[in-house]
Amino acid sequence: MTTLTTSLLPPSLKNRPEWGFVCGRISALEGKLLSKEFYPSIIEMHHTEDIFQHLQGTFIEDYLGPGIPWEDFSAVADRCFYDLAVSIREDSPSPVPANLFLIRNDYLNIKYALSRMEGVPFLPGTISEHIIYSVLDRDYGDLPAPFRERITGPAMDLDELDETASDVFVDGAYLRHMLDLAAQIDSPLIQVCVLELVVGHTVSALWRVLRQGRDLKSIVDYMMPLGEENSLVFELSDMPDPAVWPDIIGGEIGDLFSRALQMPYDEQISTFELKVTNLVLHMATYARFETSGPERVFDFLMALEAEMQNLKLVVTGKINRIDADVLGARLRYVGG
Amino acid sequence: MTPEWIEIGRGLCYAGAGLAFGLAGAGSAYGIAIASHAAAGVMREKPELFGRMLVMVALPGTQGFYGFIAAILIMTQTGLIGGGSLKITLGTGIALFFIGLGDGIAQLMSAIKQGEASAAGISLIARRPESAGRAILFPAFVETYAVVALLATILFIIFLTQPSIIQQAVR
Numbered sequence: 001m002t003t004l005t006t007s008l009l010p011p012s013l014k015n016r017p018e019w020g021f022v023c024g025r026i027s028a029l030e031g032k033l034l035s036k037e038f039y040p041s042i043i044e045m046h047h048t049e050d051i052f053q054h055l056q057g058t059f060i061e062d063y064l065g066p067g068i069p070w071e072d073f074s075a076v077a078d079r080c081f082y083d084l085a086v087s088i089r090e091d092s093p094s095p096v097p098a099n100l101f102l103i104r105n106d107y108l109n110i111k112y113a114l115s116r117m118e119g120v121p122f123l124p125g126t127i128s129e130h131i132i133y134s135v136l137d138r139d140y141g142d143l144p145a146p147f148r149e150r151i152t153g154p155a156m157d158l159d160e161l162d163e164t165a166s167d168v169f170v171d172g173a174y175l176r177h178m179l180d181l182a183a184q185i186d187s188p189l190i191q192v193c194v195l196e197l198v199v200g201h202t203v204s205a206l207w208r209v210l211r212q213g214r215d216l217k218s219i220v221d222y223m224m225p226l227g228e229e230n231s232l233v234f235e236l237s238d239m240p241d242p243a244v245w246p247d248i249i250g251g252e253i254g255d256l257f258s259r260a261l262q263m264p265y266d267e268q269i270s271t272f273e274l275k276v277t278n279l280v281l282h283m284a285t286y287a288r289f290e291t292s293g294p295e296r297v298f299d300f301l302m303a304l305e306a307e308m309q310n311l312k313l314v315v316t317g318k319i320n321r322i323d324a325d326v327l328g329a330r331l332r333y334v335g336g
Numbered sequence: 337m338t339p340e341w342i343e344i345g346r347g348l349c350y351a352g353a354g355l356a357f358g359l360a361g362a363g364s365a366y367g368i369a370i371a372s373h374a375a376a377g378v379m380r381e382k383p384e385l386f387g388r389m390l391v392m393v394a395l396p397g398t399q400g401f402y403g404f405i406a407a408i409l410i411m412t413q414t415g416l417i418g419g420g421s422l423k424i425t426l427g428t429g430i431a432l433f434f435i436g437l438g439d440g441i442a443q444l445m446s447a448i449k450q451g452e453a454s455a456a457g458i459s460l461i462a463r464r465p466e467s468a469g470r471a472i473l474f475p476a477f478v479e480t481y482a483v484v485a486l487l488a489t490i491l492f493i494i495f496l497t498q499p500s501i502i503q504q505a506v507r
Contacts, residue, residue, distance in 0.1 A: 015452055017370045024377025024455070027462035028385075091377070291456045292374065 022091040023292040077308040097297040107174040146176035172223035200276030278333040306332040345429030352436025353410040359440030360403020367396025367451025374455035378462040399447035402486040413497035442485035450478040
């Protein structure tokens with residue numbers, strides 16, 4: 001059983017003056033974050049012109065030119081988040097809090113390259129385009145250590161892996177990279193949040209593999225090692241029935257898993273992922289008790305990412321005429 | 337009392353004066369730097385808030401002046417400025433040394449903490465500019481104890497350097 005954090009208790013926070021500039025900037029930016037009431041009002045709108053008007057004054061306003069088709073809204077929202085995250089990283093004394101969000105695109109690009117498709121479809125966070133292109137030539141030497149060391153350590157031939165195993169391998173490297181980054185910064189709050197995200201992502205990745213009818217034991221090695229969570233992964237792989245997983249996972253994440261199991265079959269995994277994200281979003285809001293520190297950056301980027309995901313959900317949902325109740329239930333937590 | 341002891345007494349009281357303005361000045365500089373970082377970050381997004389930021393940034397600067405006042409008072413009361421130097425006893429010198437040190441520490445800490453409180457107020461103004469009036473109140477409370485420390489220092493210096501008291505001690 002994994003030792004989950006005391007997520008109901010705020011970890012200690014200390015003000016760090018060197019983070020004052022970026023946190024002052026974030027204080028100004030936080031005033032532009034959207035409220036809970038914003039999304040239901042968009043869901044109730046019937047015309048895209050009304051939505052466009054409603055988005056004036058938000059972060060995404062500058063990216064919505066007259067010629068931008070609504071079908072590209074997801075890409076616009078991703079670009080908006082990326083630009084702001086990169087800009088905040090430049091203003092920060094340490095790139096770690098922003099990189100925790102930016103590396104996700106890097107690993108999606110690696111997955112894309114490993115499937116032998118040309119191009120870099122996701123905005124690169126820390127890994128440049130030419131390194132991604134070298135993956136197509138089976139050159140992994142410049143990839144981050146969490147990925148590279150797993151290949152050069154125990155013998156691993158990526159070319160022999162099928163798509164699922166390859167995805168699990170990249171997921172494992174991504175999670176190790178997250179844990180490595182969290183360990184680099186002296187912040188209990190960020191470390192707790194990252195640990196919860198890693199546990200949640202690990203469980204959902206294994207759950208998806210199980211849904212594909214694959215034997216977890218044969219595939220779980222590709223995800224390892226995951227530090228303190230190794231034992232959790234091995235225990236889950238020994239139990240192919242998700243009904244017993246809440247007891248193995250334990251803690252808050254175990255409770256969330258248990259609640260997700262009560263949802264309709266097709267919604268279980270997405271519900272679990274949403275609940276884990278909401279839990280971490282809620283935990284990160286403790287950072288608002290401090291004046292300056294990396295936690296403020298982490299909290300703001302969590303909130304901004306949630307805002308962009310919520311906007312993508314409601315705008316594309318409206319375009320595709322998805323029911324308002326379905327959209328409302330999928331919204332991420334919005335802090336006060 | 338020998339001239340050597342009087343010299344030691346004078347040396348100690350001027351060391352106390354040095355600590356009073358040195359520590360207070362250092363604290364103010366640090367406190368202003370803390371508030372300035374936050375204010376500069378806010379102005380990157382909202383340059384129109386410059387006026388309100390300026391007040392918050394200036395708040396921790398007062399402690400440096402309080403330390404300066406304490407140091408000047410020690411120098412005038414003991415005759416370093418203005419002539420007519422008193423014969424400072426060793427006991428008075430030690431007392432003035434620790435009064436200067438105590439005042440310096442009080443000003444140092446309050447300036448740093450006021451800088452942090454100002455930075456928190458700056459965050460509030462950045463989110464809600466209309467709250468500027470209330471945001472200034474919390475750092476102002478920190479100022480109270482810097483003022484109390486200065487008042488106590490002034491009283492100690494004045495009464496310790498009364499010529500009648502010193503002459504009585506010298507006899």
